[in-house]
Amino acid sequence: MSVISEDHVRGSSVFKDISADDDDGLPAEIESLCMNCHQNGSTRLLLTRIPFFKEIIVSSFSCDHCSWSNTEIQSAGRIQEQGVCHTLRVRSKQDLDREIVRADSATTRIPELDFEIPPFTQKGTLSTIEGLLDRAVAGLEQDQPGRRDTQPEVAEKIEEFIRKLRKLKEVESEFTLVIEDPAGNSFVENPRAPQKDEALAVSLFKRTMQQDMQLGLRADDDLEEEEEKEPAENDLEAMRGEVLVFNTNCPECNAPASTNMKLVQIPHFKEVVIMATNCDVCSHRTNEVKSGGATEALGTKITLHITDPSDMTRDLLKSETCSVAIPELEFELGMGAVGGKFTTLEGLLTDIKDLIVSKNPFMCGDSSTTGRVQKLSEFGEKIDKVMSAEMDVHIVLDDPAGNSYLQNVFAPDPDPEMTVEKYTRTFEQNDDLGLNDMRTEGYEEETSTAGN
Incomplete structure (x- = not known):
């Protein structure tokens, strides 16, 4: 960043008019x-137009005293x-x-x-895709020497x-x-312009209230008015950011x-709802997980x-419609037996062991037999x-609703020890999920007929 000297602003015009006669x-x-050193350096400003895009201001600052320099771009439009x-x-x-x-x-x-670079964490840049990658690498390498001394494990992961x-x-x-730019002033070059680029997709979208506030287009008071108009939508946004009791x-x-x-x-999956109940009187605890989305079009079978x-540390989401099987042990646990859970694979197996062995009523009292106790x-x-x-x-997780998940530790690469199969549900499975009798069409017509 540089600060333009006040004397210069008073003495002459900062910008030149764009003219075809400007030789x-x-x-x-x-x-x-x-x-950096608080001495006087120089900033160069260039007003230019990118073909098939718009006008931008390119600024470049350099200091002869400390050799510090930086560059940035700003949109010349609104x-x-x-x-x-x-x-x-x-x-x-x-x-x-490609220029970007x-x-x-x-x-x-x-x-x-x-990988993500959040908004307003870096200055605007005019570069290429290769330059963007180089800048990201340079930013990650900046603090690596200190991390190797204090946090070697973190440094190794960043190096990877x-x-x-x-x-x-x-x-x-x-x-x-x-x-993705809510201001609409970012650009990726199409080398085939004005023809269509099959590799590049450009879409426009409506800004959210929060994005308008980030851009300074709305005041904080507008958010309160919007909350009154759309309570359901804003309540959902609030739920994503805090724990509700x-x-x-x-x-x-x-x-x-x-x-x-x-x-x-x-x-790599979807949004889920996690609920946990704690009792201070008897110390009873329960937790339950439900999918935050709709029933998928296809069922999912994860093996x-x-x-x-180390496989025991994999994150696992088992919905209430998911069954668990271990073929080598001739074991199968039906849907709903241990409810919905967001845990690790070890946590799921521990719950299964507790359900079959520790909390099984046939392991104690008059219901127990020597052979049954030994087998369990x-x-x-x-x-x-x-x-x-x-x-x-x-271990096989079979969820006809498609709302269960097992972590792929090699993501985004395929996991050599895990297969995920999508399949079409049978009529019986749709009936168990209540989908056969579910109607989503024709209600408006029936309502208008009943009113007449």
Whole structure:
């Protein structure tokens, strides 16, 4: 950043008129204050137009005293009526040479790496896709020396991510670059312009209230008015950012208790609702997970080959419609037996062991027999061996509603030990889910007929 000297502003005009008769084509040079050493440096301003886009202001500052420099761009026009989202499939090294304009209000994402540059964290830039990747690498490497001394594990993970970013420049496989700008002033070059670019998709969208506030188009008071107009939508946004508490009664002792609820976005999956009830009187605890979305069009069958104890740490979402099977143990647990859970694979197996062994009424009292107790105890020992990876088994999660999930630790690459199969539900499965009798069409016609 540089500060234009007050004397210069008073003495002459900062900007030159854009004219076809302007022969020199030189940028305007302005004496500016260096924010690094507080000596006077110089800022060059160039007003230019990008073909098939719009006018921009390119500024470049340099200081002869401390050799500090920086560059940035600003839109020379106004904030657009709608935001813009550019989605580019980078398929070759030639695509890395495409020019891009990234405004400071834009969010940049590479979904294959779960990489994101949030808005207003970097200045606007005029660069290429390769330059964008180089700048991201430089930003991550900036604090690496200090991390290696204080947080070596974190430094190693960041170093591994840096290697993935650098590998993108080889374009061994295509990847996606998304630039989403609510101000509508970002741009990705189309080298085939004015013809259509099959690799580039450009879409316009309506800004949200929060995006308008970030851009300074609305005041904080407008948000309160909007909350009154659209309470349901804003309540949903609030739920995503905080834990909601409801008063209830404990299912064990019926004492007053509280239920906590929160919306959570699971990476590479969807949004889920997590609910937990704690009782301070009897210390009873329950937790339940429900999908935040609709029933999927296809069912999902996830099969994991357990080969290492580290598999037990995989995140797992089991909906209430999901059944669990371990073929090697001839074991199958029907849907709804342990309810919906968001836990780890070890947590699920522990719950299964508790359900079959610890909390089984046939393990104690008059209902127990020696043979039954021994058989169930042996099953509990086998579950322990599965959790320590001493047994070679597969675990199968079959959810006809398609709302269950098991973490892929190799994401975004395929997991060699896990398969995810999508299938069409049978009539019986649709009947169990209540979909056969569900009607979503024709209500308006029936209502108008009944009114007449």
